[in-house]
Amino acid sequence: MTETTEPDVTIDSRDATCPGPLMDLIGRVKTLEPGTVVELQTTERNSTTDVPEWLEEAGHDLLGIDERDDHWNIYVEVN
Amino acid sequence: MHRIAIVGAGTGGTVLANRLAEELQTEIEAGDVEVRLITADPEHVYKPMFLYVPFGKKTVEDAKRPVEELIDRRVTLSIGRVIDVDTDRKKLSFADSSVLAYDQLVLATGATLxxxxxxxxxxxxxxxxxxxxxxxxxxxxxxxxxxxxxxxxxxxxxxxxxxxxxxxxxxxxxxxxxxxxxxxxxxxxxxxxxxxxxxxxxxxxxxxxxxxxxxxxxxxxxxxxxxxxxxxxxxxxxxxxxxxxxxxxxHAGSDLVTDAGLGEDGWVDVDRNTLEATNAEDVYAVGDVADVPTSKAGSVAHYEAGVVADRLASRVRGQTPTATYDGKTVCFLEAGMSEATFIEFTYGEEPFVREPSKPLHWAKLGYNESYWLTARGLL
Incomplete structure (x- = not known):
């Protein structure tokens, strides 16, 4: 995933503590069509491991993780 | 007259009203300040008591007391349902069509199932x-x-x-x-x-x-x-x-919050240290409705209320508020029917979980009784 990727949906979970970002993602993914690309913004380092683990469990695709100056963008494709 | 309106008479709202009545005693008695506590439910409910109801150890009635019995006589109590918050005009609208103007507003509307x-x-x-x-x-x-x-x-x-x-x-x-x-x-x-x-x-x-x-x-x-x-x-x-x-x-927050543009999903966006609303002037939130990165717990509402009381009192006196909330959270945890543990932490801290013991269980039961002193602003 590169910085030019345009997500269909952006979830801003910056400043939320664990498990906030993952729960924000789960809540939204339930409502989205297959093929939707989601950008999850998080300042919680644990999200970079918890989110991929959940995607594996739930059968969605991790497209990539970008580290920015003060947060991470996690890109997900809904299946 | 400086008008402070508090919406919601759960732990946060009730502790706050009583702390303000204490801190601003002179100003209230001189008629310079009004502290008004507004609630649709005339009964105060201490929700942690419900954990014991399924086991027959407490009753629902044990969790309730009339709000008017818990508040300082200097607090003005209004029983009514607020249906709209206008933070630009600084007015609250009620279900009975009445309108109330405020100078400082605190939302303490809690969470709903x-x-x-x-x-x-x-x-x-x-x-x-x-x-x-x-x-x-x-x-x-x-x-x-x-x-x-x-x-x-x-x-x-x-x-x-x-x-x-x-x-x-x-x-x-x-x-x-x-x-x-x-x-x-x-x-x-x-x-x-x-x-x-x-x-x-x-x-x-x-x-x-x-x-x-x-x-x-x-x-x-x-x-x-x-x-x-x-x-x-x-x-x-x-x-x-x-x-x-x-x-x-x-759980959900309050439609009042979303409709007033104060935050998504009914939780008020606030500065996590000052508890001042991000999207409006002279608006604060305490308790479950405040979107801060710690537990939605009675102890949080209690400590937040103390901070907001100090900040509001400073404002009334023309001083710069300095009190801040550091995320202090305290919880007793039952580990069974006769042992409990206890945790305490602030923003970003991992609590240390002590070995469960009978004395901590007794302390939890004891606190459930002395909670009514907390609500009165005494503990």
Whole structure:
């Protein structure tokens, strides 16, 4: 995933503590069509491991993780 | 006259009103300040008491006292339902069409339960987060002698994050005391990859669950309940059968908040240290409705109320407010029917979980009684 990727949906979970970002993602993914690309913004380092683990469990695709100056963008494709 | 309006008379609103009455005693008696506490419900409810109702250890009535008995005589009490908050014109509108102007506003409207957000949950699940649910669960548990009891945390965030762990440890002990544990399977489910949001609580609970034969299901996000076949279906594509489902329902904030543009999902966006609303001037939030990165717990509402009381009193006196909230959270956790532990932490800290003991259990029961002093602003 590169910085030019345009997500269909952006979830801003910056400043939320664990498990906030993952729960924000789960809540939204339930409502989205297959093929939707989601950008999850998080300042919680644990999200970079918890989110991929959940995607594996739930059968969605991790497209990539970008580290920015003060947060991470996690890109997900809904299946 | 400087008018301070507080909406909601739960722990946060009631403690705040009483602290302000104390701090601004002179100004209130001189007629320079009014502290008005507004609530649709004339009864104050201490929700942590509901945890004990399913086991017959407390009644719903034990959790309630009239608000007017708890507040300082210098507080003006208004019983009425606020239906609109206009932060530009600094006015509150009520269901009876009356309007109230304020100079400083504090929202303390709490959290509400939304079981209907998950199909089948209201029909198929029990809970102990409200008076009616706790009483129904008590009646159901009294008759439950065998089968699979599932405690499922469906909604996060929810009030009192420790309570689901406490409930499952208490029901384990309670069933053992009654000689029924061998005929009952217990399962605890949680949405993320461990048993609790806080890692230290998750580690502590996981160890206890193993020792006490309580099954743990993680990454378990409930999508729907089939109340007829008694099956839980998850977002992850799994199914779990139950005979008695005790679920923590999804929670929501207040429509007042969303409609006033103060925050999404009914939680007020605030500065986590000053508790001042991000999207409006002279508006604060305390308790469950304030969107801060710690637990939705009574202790949080209590400590936040102390900070906001200090800040409001400084404002009234023309001083620069300096009191700040550091995320202080204190919880007693029951580890069964006769032992408890205790945790304390601030923003970003992992609590240390002490070995459970009888004295800490007694301390928790003792605090439940002395809570009424907290509500009065004395403890």
């Amino acid at each position: 939304e079981p209907e957000a998950v199909p089948g949950l209201a029909e198929g699940g029990h809970h102990f987060y409200g008076p009616d649910g706790a009483e129904r669960l008590r009646d159901e548990l009294a008759e439950f002698t065998e089968g699979h009891l599932v405690l499922s945390v469906v909604g996060v965030p929810h009030m009192c994050p420790a309570a689901p762990v406490e409930f499952v440890l208490m029901v384990d002990d309670w069933l053992r005391e009654r000689g029924l544990r061998e005929d009952v399977d217990l399962t605890y489910t949680y949405p993320i990859n461990r048993a609790h949001g806080l890692e230290s609580i998750a580690d502590w609970a996981t160890d206890l669950f193993e020792r006490r034969d309580i099954a743990l299901e993680t990454f378990f996000n409930v999508e729907e309940i089939d109340p007829d076949d008694e099956v839980i279906g998850t977002v992850e594509g799994n199914e779990l059968e139950y005979d008695l489902l005790v679920a923590i329902p999804p």
